[in-house]
Amino acid sequence: MKVQFADSFGKSLKRLIWHQSRTYKVYEFFRYGIPRFFKNLWYFRKELYEFRPWDYTYNLKMFGKTLNVTADSVEKYGLEIDETRLKKVEKMRRVVELINRITDGSYIELAEQEIGELPRRGFPEFAECVDKPGYYELVDNDTAEEKELRRKIYKRSDEIEEETWNEMFEILKGQDYTTFNKDTDWNKQFNGSGLRNWWD
Numbered sequence: 001m002k003v004q005f006a007d008s009f010g011k012s013l014k015r016l017i018w019h020q021s022r023t024y025k026v027y028e029f030f031r032y033g034i035p036r037f038f039k040n041l042w043y044f045r046k047e048l049y050e051f052r053p054w055d056y057t058y059n060l061k062m063f064g065k066t067l068n069v070t071a072d073s074v075e076k077y078g079l080e081i082d083e084t085r086l087k088k089v090e091k092m093r094r095v096v097e098l099i100n101r102i103t104d105g106s107y108i109e110l111a112e113q114e115i116g117e118l119p120r121r122g123f124p125e126f127a128e129c130v131d132k133p134g135y136y137e138l139v140d141n142d143t144a145e146e147k148e149l150r151r152k153i154y155k156r157s158d159e160i161e162e163e164t165w166n167e168m169f170e171i172l173k174g175q176d177y178t179t180f181n182k183d184t185d186w187n188k189q190f191n192g193s194g195l196r197n198w199w200d
Contacts, residue, residue, distance in 0.1 A: 043069070057103045064099035067092050070198060078200040085200070087192025091171050098168040107157035107164075115153050119146040 018024050041048070047065050051058045071092040078085045101107075112118060125139040142150070174194020180186060 060099045060103055064096045064103075067096050067099075067198075071096070074198070074200045080200055081187070083187045084190055084192065087190065088198055089192070091192040092198060095168055095171050098164050098171075101164050102161075102168075107160045108153065110160050111153045111156035115156055116149060118150060118153055 019028075044062070044065060047058070047062045051062065071089050074080075074085060074092070075089045078089075080088075101110075108118070119142065121141075125141060126136040127139050129135040129137050171193045172195045174197060175189075175191060180189045
């Protein structure tokens with residue numbers, strides 16, 4: 001059996017060797033690395049400015065911003081077939097929505113949309129404590145119906161928070177491919193989830 005190489009093979013091999021040389025690494029640093037650094041610095045300027053090391057929400061905001069960039073890139077320039085590529089983009093955007101919900105803490109507003117608005121209070125009323133003279137306590141003027149509505153809204157907001165975290169982690173984890181039907185097209189069973197799949 002005769003093995004032949006096309007002319008392009010030699011050129012590709014030379015390019016690979018060139019890309020591993022120290023000279024190219026220095027060239028790459030100045031030509032691509034530094035401009036990319038400043039581009040990223042500009043793109044993530046808000047998240048970098050706001051970042052604080054004591055709260056996970058800043059980590060989530062940074063992650064959400066990076067997912068937006070990845071989703072835009074995969075959507076506009078992705079080489080993968082639309083059937084799976086667009087599913088990935090949809091799941092990335094959903095995770096960004098969930099991250100925004102977590103960082104905004106909008107669970108009570110979402111619960112109010114489902115159940116009804118929380119009763120609004122006027123200026124708080126205080127009364128002197130009977131058992132501790134000189135101390136004051138907040139007077140509870142809510143009716144039984146208002147207390148029940150508050151209880152339902154707060155309970156539902158806790159449920160929404162739990163559902164949000166669970167959904168986000170399920171999307172990031174991805175599907176169990178061992179459960180896929182071998183007789184059905186893989187692309188039709190794939191739903192776009194799984195952080196490990198989000199590349200192009």
